[in-house]
Amino acid sequence: MLERGEVANSWRYERWxxxxxxxxxxxxxxxxxxxxxxxxxxYMTMAEVVEVIERFAAPALARVRTGTxxxxxxxxxxxxQVLTSRxxxxxxxxxxxxxACNRPTTPSFADAVPATVEQLTPFSYRDPSHLPDGGVLVVxxxxxxxxxxxxxxxxxxxxxxxxxxxxRLPRTYRGRDVLWWxxxxxxxxxxxxxxxxxxRARRLPSPQLVGTPERGTLDLNALSxxxxxxxxxxxAVRDGRALFSGGLRNVCSLADxxxxxxLGVFDEWAAAGESREEFDPPDRLAPTQVPASPRLQLDxxxxxxxxxxxxxxxxxxxxxxxVPVLDAKGQLRHDGGVADSPGLYALGLPVLRxxxxxxxxxxxxxxxxxxxxxxxxxxxxxxxxxxDPGLGIVREQVDRIR
Ligand SMILES: Cc1cc2nc3c(=O)[nH]c(=O)nc-3n(C[C@H](O)[C@H](O)[C@H](O)COP(=O)(O)OP(=O)(O)OC[C@H]3O[C@@H](n4cnc5c(N)ncnc54)[C@H](O)[C@@H]3O)c2cc1C
Numbered sequence: 001m002l003e004r005g006e007v008a009n010s011w012r013y014e015r016w017x018x019x020x021x022x023x024x025x026x027x028x029x030x031x032x033x034x035x036x037x038x039x040x041x042x043y044m045t046m047a048e049v050v051e052v053i054e055r056f057a058a059p060a061l062a063r064v065r066t067g068t069x070x071x072x073x074x075x076x077x078x079x080x081q082v083l084t085s086r087x088x089x090x091x092x093x094x095x096x097x098x099x100a101c102n103r104p105t106t107p108s109f110a111d112a113v114p115a116t117v118e119q120l121t122p123f124s125y126r127d128p129s130h131l132p133d134g135g136v137l138v139v140x141x142x143x144x145x146x147x148x149x150x151x152x153x154x155x156x157x158x159x160x161x162x163x164x165x166x167x168r169l170p171r172t173y174r175g176r177d178v179l180w181w182x183x184x185x186x187x188x189x190x191x192x193x194x195x196x197x198x199x200r201a202r203r204l205p206s207p208q209l210v211g212t213p214e215r216g217t218l219d220l221n222a223l224s225x226x227x228x229x230x231x232x233x234x235x236a237v238r239d240g241r242a243l244f245s246g247g248l249r250n251v252c253s254l255a256d257x258x259x260x261x262x263l264g265v266f267d268e269w270a271a272a273g274e275s276r277e278e279f280d281p282p283d284r285l286a287p288t289q290v291p292a293s294p295r296l297q298l299d300x301x302x303x304x305x306x307x308x309x310x311x312x313x314x315x316x317x318x319x320x321x322x323v324p325v326l327d328a329k330g331q332l333r334h335d336g337g338v339a340d341s342p343g344l345y346a347l348g349l350p351v352l353r354x355x356x357x358x359x360x361x362x363x364x365x366x367x368x369x370x371x372x373x374x375x376x377x378x379x380x381x382x383x384x385x386x387x388d389p390g391l392g393i394v395r396e397q398v399d400r401i402r
Pocket of ligand 1: 005006008009010015068069070071100101102144320347
């Protein structure tokens with residue numbers, strides 16, 4: 001296992017200070033490592049996540065070679081040549097587990113933003129004290145955007161939030177965490193080959209959720225109440241002005257509709273009596289309150305806003321992958337983690353094999369299935385099952401995951 005930084009690198013260095021997981025503690029599980037603390041319904045801080053991953057990595061049979069940056073992966077006649085900052089490795093199979101969120105995404109028009117406005121991404125933002133004084137425009141209203149908009153607003157700054165397509169969810173529903181319902185009702189078990197529009201499912205924005213001790217809902221209504229101004233999707237920059245889409249009402253109605261549809265699925269599941277638990281009665285959040293005429297332009301040179309925080313998503317970084325398995329958008333083409341190049345696999349990507357794949361606890365089933373495929377691949381290779389030096393380790397890993 002090659003890791004360019006340290007174990008749990010992304011959680012150590014690529015997250016802002018106040019972040020907590022949005023999945024509850026009981027759900028943050030890895031094979032053999034389950035939450036055993038006093039607060040199963042709480043949400044882990046980054047230090048706690050690092051501790052969980054370290055606990056898992058310590059007894060792992062595969063040695064983690066930290067500080068080893070992979071700079072190139074190339075196909076050879078009998079496998080792959082992997083160049084790293086610590087030398088070359090030849091192998092028959094490669095599992096890409098380099099993450100889905102290596103780089104923040106920003107729109108191309110970010111280059112047209114005047115230099116007087118500071119630009120940050122979730123990788124460079126740490127806390128509001130590092131922002132210049134004055135107004136802040138947060139772009140993107142998924143988990144990252146709503147969390148940062150709330151935090152910056154609490155620091156006393158004026159905040160404008162640019163809202164595109166988003167997934168609205170209440171933090172709790174009928175007395176349970178909304179992610180408990182996703183789990184219990186089987187929504188997260190839906191397999192990738194059963195999803196109608198897989199490309200869309202894999203690009204779905206993260207839900208508007210935050211993990212706080214109060215377990216409060218952080219939707220656009222909550223942000224409006226805090227004094228955050230909502231505007232539509234940021235579409236372009238012209239003559240130093242940000243131009244926002246006029247479709248704010250539509251995207252909000254759509255998010256409300258989809259949320260209510262999902263809650264309806266939970267209600268149906270509860271009514272079917274699959275669970276012996278007692279739940280609070282069904283209820284619905286108030287529709288999203290949209291300003292009567294949200295502004296369509298913002299003069300970026302006026303000084304009204306001094307900083308922009310791009311919360312417009314993340315993407316993987318495969319600049320080192322020299323095997324032709326990427327699509328035009330730079331995403332890996334794969335079938336449930338099996339890439340279109342013999343012996344090349346992937347883990348840790350959104351909806352890899354199931355909807356839960358997007359989250360930490362999705363890895364267990366995915367890893368088992370992908371590694372089973374990999375084991376079969378190695379067994380059919382020129383060296384055969386017994387002769388392959390790497391296979392003993394793979395087998396031990398599979399047993400361990402089981
Ligand atoms: C802001 C944010 C919040 C999230 N919140 C939650 C949450 O609340 N709950 C949840 O379950 N999931 C959450 N996720 C999703 C979660 O990050 C993933 O499910 C999980 O981290 C995937 O783990 P991974 O090991 O596949 O990827 P990563 O955690 O991204 O790890 C990939 C590793 O590969 C290393 N690497 C990359 N390129 C190279 C290279 N060329 N050479 C060597 N090493 C390399 C990186 O340094 C990194 O350590 C969140 C994601 C983000 C971005």
